[in-house]
Amino acid sequence: MLQTPADSTLCAALFAPDSPTVEALEAQYPPRELPEGAAVTRFAPSPTGFLHFGGLFGAFADRLTASGSGGVFILRIEDTDKKREVEDGVSGIVEGLRFFCIKIDEGVVGFEQERGAYGPYTQSRRRLIYHAVAKRLVEQGLAYPCFCTEEELDELRARQETAGVNKGYYGKWTRCRDLPLEEQLRRVRAGEAYTLRLRSQGDGSQRITVPDLIRGKLELPENNMDVVLLKADGIPTYHFAHVVDDHFMRVTHVIRSDEWLANLPLHIALFRACGFKPPKYAHTAPVMKEENGGKRKLSKRRDPEAAVSYFAAQGYPPYCVQEYLLTLLNSGFEDWRRANPRAMLEDYPFQLKKLSPSGALFDLPKLEDVCKNVLALYSAEEVYALGLAWAKEHDAELAALLERDPDYAKALLSIDRGGAKPRKDLARMSQLREYVSYFYDALYQPGFTLPEHIAAEDAARILAAYARVYSPADDKETWFAKIKALCAPLGFSPDVKEFKRNPGQWKGHVGDVTTVLRLAVTARRNTPDLWAIMRALGEERLCARLQNALALFAESHIY
């Protein structure tokens, strides 16, 4: 365990002579000059090519934690698993973050592009750094080469299984922990494959307490496993890379999914072995999905909504997904939002300790609600921009229509928008086509069926009568006054309350009259303000629609 000259002989056999010393690395990556309390966070995905919903949440928590404290948010790529490699796994992640408005301060910012003084930020390019630390561990007797093959390890596990003990490479179950130096040297020099293992100093029957920013004090068994630090190809395992990278990148807060909780004692032990100060940890609960009455983790493979590209394709406003995430996972956010309906998300005093320790179900209706609320506050201009950007990607026909006459598009989008009680009926851009369809002849599908209590001949009379009094110049009051004036002669009550008092005396009420007009103009029973719609459509289009409807009656299609 103590440093001996023999260990340095071993080091020479194990490591290339050019690896830097740990001291040199300390100098190269000095502590950051940041204000007191500034958090340095990092999102460290594997380059799988796309961003998972859980990953987005983690990155978002990292971003907010850094921003809120005047710190730094790093994107690091953990490409230490050759088997999972995909061609350009980075761009999808970087673009995903960009799409969701999560700014990267430092690290990987694009395909083969990095920024910052603590790099490289791609683990495959940090080999020398890992080896420097590993070398010192060997010098100190805290790591050793292990020559066990995968078959031997499988067999070991099988024996442990039948013996009913904890599986793993530890204590008396190890075969290479106490190999004599001569044998180590001989086998290494003979070119035998080996991994580098931690020589654990821990006692599995002891407990350690570790603070977690979300869960409070955690009581966990001390690590006693001689885990692999460097794989046979010299690439570090996640555990070792985590410790080395987060130390030399001077990361202060490690926010990660709670599947790492079981490895926390290991990581603490590794930081100790390396002589580094551990960061603060926050283990977040995964987002769950309901299935057959049970809960399960949202899965990338089985759930389309788990890939964040789903939200882009559906046209949810990017920023709303974050808003939803906060609603879902950060208690207190909704109260803050109610108090500050128009405040920027960045100004929310995000606190890790307010995150829920248990997994929340992904709730689509809630997402829709959040989006409706946010979108309701957008100007027509903003909705237009958002809609056009979406349509260009996903609906070329709609994009062309929106672009052909921007003023017209904005005019129709501004109906019932703004004011104290804005409409809340648009949640995502994939609804836009349907939302605007009756404003565009190219999308409009004429034809309708009347409500049962309105006779076709009455409907025809209503349309004819309205056509006679219509004037494009009417303001809303005049428009409505004219409609009311039409009612009584046709047997409809101009007053809804009067109708309700004496339903037998009328064929219907003014609402039925406007329903007929609405159907003729939009082919729908439910729309925003009819007067505003008529005005936006313009005289020519409106008259055509009325003529058309009248013609339908004349041809007896409705009778």
Add this chain to the structure above:
RNA sequence: GGCCCGUUGGUCAAGUGGCCUAAGACUCCGGCCUCUCACGCCGGCAACACGAGUUCGAAUCUCGUACGGGUCACCA
């Protein structure tokens, strides 16, 4: 199976020993709102997993049980 984490209405949650005959939001259902729908407003349904213990007093602390999740790799 060992170890770890978790458990308040259908969902998300507030709640850190008395202010809890348990807040709010989503969903659903009623009602109101001089044109429909939406919005808004008013109201309704609906929860502390279970059992012991500590205490004058427990959603809140302790222990046990159940259930859910995670983890036990040269994957992350």
